[in-house]
Amino acid sequence: MRLTDFWARLEEAFGPGYAGSIARDQVLSQLGGRTIEQALASGEQTHVVWRAVVAAYPDRVPARLR
Numbered sequence: 001m002r003l004t005d006f007w008a009r010l011e012e013a014f015g016p017g018y019a020g021s022i023a024r025d026q027v028l029s030q031l032g033g034r035t036i037e038q039a040l041a042s043g044e045q046t047h048v049v050w051r052a053v054v055a056a057y058p059d060r061v062p063a064r065l066r
Contacts, residue, residue, distance in 0.1 A: 006046040010036075010053065013061045028056050 010019040023036040030052035031039040039049050054061045 001046045001050060003040070003046055006040075006050055009050065009061075009065050013053075013057070013065055022053075026056075028052050030055050 010023065014022055025035065027033055027035055031044065031049065036049055036053065054066050
């Protein structure tokens, strides 16, 4: 998954304003206690980060985006 696709999915799932907050502020245990931004900055693959988002927020991510 390209990084632009990742951000588009995150914004579609959470809305443009809230997606940035999720990426910056929410620590996900599925990412080893890092935020989305930290995981991506450290080189984690986007599909791995996206799976962590889906696991952390199963009710927020529509099935078509999984």
